[in-house]
Amino acid sequence: MSGHGSGSSVSKATSMSRAQALRLVILSYVVALAAGAATLLLAPIEDPLVRTFAADAVATIVIFGFSFAYDNSSFYDAYWSVIPIAIVLYWMTLAVPGVPPLRLAAAGLVVLVWGARLTWNWTRGWTGLDHEDWRYVGFRELAPKLYWPISFLGIHFFPTVIVFAGLAALFPAIATSTRPLGLVDGAALAVGFAGIAFEWIADDQLRAFTTGPKQPGETLRTGLWRYSRHPNYLGEILVWWSFFLFGMAADPGWAKLAVLAPLAMTGMFLFVSIPLIEKRSLERRRDYQRVIDETSMLIPLPPRKPGLSRGPSRPGAA
Numbered sequence: 001m002s003g004h005g006s007g008s009s010v011s012k013a014t015s016m017s018r019a020q021a022l023r024l025v026i027l028s029y030v031v032a033l034a035a036g037a038a039t040l041l042l043a044p045i046e047d048p049l050v051r052t053f054a055a056d057a058v059a060t061i062v063i064f065g066f067s068f069a070y071d072n073s074s075f076y077d078a079y080w081s082v083i084p085i086a087i088v089l090y091w092m093t094l095a096v097p098g099v100p101p102l103r104l105a106a107a108g109l110v111v112l113v114w115g116a117r118l119t120w121n122w123t124r125g126w127t128g129l130d131h132e133d134w135r136y137v138g139f140r141e142l143a144p145k146l147y148w149p150i151s152f153l154g155i156h157f158f159p160t161v162i163v164f165a166g167l168a169a170l171f172p173a174i175a176t177s178t179r180p181l182g183l184v185d186g187a188a189l190a191v192g193f194a195g196i197a198f199e200w201i202a203d204d205q206l207r208a209f210t211t212g213p214k215q216p217g218e219t220l221r222t223g224l225w226r227y228s229r230h231p232n233y234l235g236e237i238l239v240w241w242s243f244f245l246f247g248m249a250a251d252p253g254w255a256k257l258a259v260l261a262p263l264a265m266t267g268m269f270l271f272v273s274i275p276l277i278e279k280r281s282l283e284r285r286r287d288y289q290r291v292i293d294e295t296s297m298l299i300p301l302p303p304r305k306p307g308l309s310r311g312p313s314r315p316g317a318a
Contacts, residue, residue: 018128028066028075032059033086040090048094049171052087053164059083060160064152072129073136073151080159081118084111084167091174098178103185107173107246110192114239117196121203135276166265169258170243177250188245195238198224202231217286227300229278229291233269234298240265270298 016024036059045051060079067075088111095104136155140147205223224231244262248255274297281288294304 016129018126021128022123022126024066024070024129025075025078028063029078029082031066032062032079035059035062036086048091048175049168052090056083056087056160056164057157060156064156067151067156068148070129072132073155074126074129074132076156076159077126077133078119078122079156080163081115081122083160084163085115087164087167088112088170088174091171094175096176096178099175100178100181103173103181103246103250106185106189107170107243110189110196110239110242110246111167111170114192114196114199117200121199121207125207134280162261162264162268165261166240166243169247169255169261171247172251172254173246173249179250182249184245184249188242188249191238191245192242195235195242198235198238199232200235202235206232217284219281219285219287219291221291221295224300225295226303227296229295229297230269230274231300233274234300237262237266237269237298274298 036055039055039058040051043051043054045054060076063076063079067073088108092104092108136151139150139154143150202224205225206220209220209222209225228234240262244255244258247258278288278292281291285291290306294306
């Protein structure tokens with residue numbers, strides 16, 4: 001890893017036990033949440049969404065500070081699932097009289113279960129500060145002198161912006177709308193828990209595969225992974241569309257603009273995350289081209305017979 005003048009902190013971090021490193025990460029999130037809460041209380045901003053985003057940005061900067069100090073951008077990894085819970089809990093305190101309690105409870109429950117499960121899944125698979133996400137390592141190698149600006153803008157701040165936009169689609173359902181419950185609320189709840197179930201099952205199957213006996217370079221092709229190359233990503237996308245549906249149920253007018261948030265989230269997975277991981281899989285796994293040829297990229301479908309690819313075999317092909 002490239003140094004940046006904090007060699008002592010880096011050396012200590014890489015020599016920590018997993019338990020010590022986890023306590024350090026927890027501390028970073030406590031400090032970040034405290035800084036965000038102080039921003040909510042003290043910032044002279046009236047609009048609740050703008051004030052919340054300011055607090056989110058301050059908390060992100062705190063996490064970036066820890067990433068920089070310990071030379072490991074993976075401090076940010078759990079932020080994706082931790083901060084939405086904090087934000088929604090804050091928005092619940094802003095709820096106007098008449099917000100349907102069942103809608104508020106249903107939307108809050110989806111956020112809570114999704115965020116808690118995703119954070120737990122990260123925690124059980126995280127090995128410590130001796131490890132950094134392979135994509136971040138790739139950025140280091142690609143532009144070592146520009147790594148920390150890239151880390152701040154691309155690894156820390158951009159995900160904060162897109163996650164906040166996805167949550168903002170949910171805001172009327174949590175805080176401002178007194179519109180009665182309807183069928184769209186039921187659809188939002190169903191889509192949300194379907195997404196959580198896809199992620200949960202897919203992640204458990206992947207963990208069992210990666211920790212069990214397998215051949216070098218082998219790819220998981222059983223369970224949900226038999227029908228989709230990225231069922232966990234499909235689950236994540238469904239959860240963000242669930243947030244939008246709750247917002248649409250609460251305020252259809254808000255949804256006309258808010259739909260851009262789940263569209264952007266879907267586009268990020270389809271055109272950034274999946275192509276990156278598929279390129280890496282093609283380089284590291286001997287059978288991955290065959291997986292692409294035979295298995296749907298995202299939507300679970302029956303496997304195609306060998307030699308009957310539906311299109312050109314490339315990373316990102318369906």
